[in-house]
Amino acid sequence: MPEPVVPGETDLSFLDERDSIPRSHLSAFDMLSEATTALTARPARTLLTALGTILGVAALVATLGLAKTAGNQIVSRFDELEATSVVVRPPRNQPGSNPNSEQQQVSAIPWDAGDRLQRLNGVVAAGTKSDVAVGEALARSIPIIDPLGQSEFQIPVIAVSPGLFDAVRTQLQTGRVFDDGHNARGDNVAVLGPGAARRLNVNQVDTSPAIFLGENTLAVIGIIADVSREPELLNAIIVPDGYARERFALERPAEVQVEVAIGAAELIGSQASIALSPNDPSLVRVSLPPSPRRVRSSVQSDVNALFLVLGGVSLLVGAIGIANVTLVSVLERTGEIGLRRALGATRMHVARQFLFESAALGALAGLLGTSLGILTVVAVSANRSWTPILDAWLPFAAPVLGAAIGLLAGTYPAWKASATEPIAALRSGA
């Protein structure tokens, strides 16, 4: 009859017995295939469960991607014109800052500002520009007696140094611009903006047609087609600095326009004031283009703030959705839980299986959400002709985030499942 095995010092069979006792074990492969089977048994339900998380992750990915894309887009638009433009003016609180004011002489900008800046490494072109106070003087071309048409106009006169034409990227329609020689001699020559040329009825400069500015005569040597900066030049009569100083008592240039190489703006900004006003650099004010970093960060923070909150809320709702459905499914699968316990699952196995299922669901949702988010970024970019840009870590981090959410959401249901009493579960008839 029964021969109970008594543990004893000489009884080695007891040790053999212990060794032969199988330990319950669920292999990773089996756990994976169980989770897959459970998740694919009801695909529609699985998808609906994951929907909240999918949308949340998609919102996050799209937000981050679009912010990055849009930020970069705006920067690249600034690059071409704004990022290469530096303007030097007298400080704003100086009375001389008003170019039409009689106290213009307070400006610390020297007449050779263009030449001084031209010598800085990184400056492409530089030139001074000042509005000239011509008083009541009207501009007219060669007098034609036309009782019906207006023949005298109030046209703004702007004095510039020759370097300015390059600094504003002037395109000529005809003729030429004046040079240092004209400037130094104070020659009475003029370059017309296209608007001014039309009003004065000048369209050819072969013969250097004369125009009259009050009592003064000017020879037109060129007509501008277009400029990239300072569009008021298009409606102006442009004269050399030297001429304006002689005839209109222009004391100081009002501003210096500088075209710099891309990326040199910050450097030139720090050097220009010293170059122009070595005794007291604070007497000039340098306006820089917005730095790319600042543009990017401001755009990102604006877009991000709103959508990250939306994405976060969506993720929270998604997590609650997963928790909810997993809990319902634990209740529905009471019988299965009891069966698994009877088949040799420990409480830990049951808990782990439900945790793994919800984590896998979360990861799946993360993956789908990431894809959806990237598609959104690409679609919006294609629509706006932008270059889609995405942080490389994002597509990898998002599924991990989804899995973490699934894991978190599955904790309570998994605990609940592991606490299920097996026989009660098996007798529930489910």
Add this chain to the structure above:
Amino acid sequence: MTGSVPVVDLEGVTRVFEGTPPVEALKATDLVINRGDYLAIVGPSGSGKSTMLHLLGLLDSPTAGTYRLDGIDTSDLSEKERAGVRSARIGFVFQSFHLLGHRSNVENVMLAEIYRPGSRQGRRERAIAALEQVGLGHRLDAFPTTLSGGERQRVAVARALVGEPSLLLADEPTGNLDSHTSAQILDLFDHLHAAGLTLAVITHDDDVSERAARRVRIRDGVVTAEAVSDA
């Protein structure tokens, strides 16, 4: 294991549930089930049958006494070991079958082995063999939802048979079946018994218990042996 070691050996096994007052669901019980036995455990509901099922099935531990399964003292096993012994040596059959509706018959039977270490190799073949043993070799890839109640219970029996357990533990196996299919399942049990399987059937149904070679009755937590119907 030698033939002389009983499959189940309960010695003074007691189960008391904590509470005020404590409930003694199973009073000190001695019970031996030898290899090849066909035992019916009968009793009305609330008599302690569930407690007995829990204890025999290693789903619960006695508060006093020893339970040896195939000579293994189960009282000092860890949870993993108890689960492992349960998986390897006990096959369960339930009143409501507990087949997973989204899996085919053979997949349901394969489930029997997923908590057994190193069992992946040949798992499908063993499941197919078990299904053939219960006469369902032709419905391997059908889903349980398309089967009759009797067929479902046979799939469940096949699941319990995988890996040749020492004990087939059936809890009201015919409770959800009509008398005709009940008889089929009981015939299957007779057949398995004849082939040498040890069976313990917990039931309140006299038709079921009469088929067993031996019968014990539980009432208010006390187990008493009953007359053997046939030797």
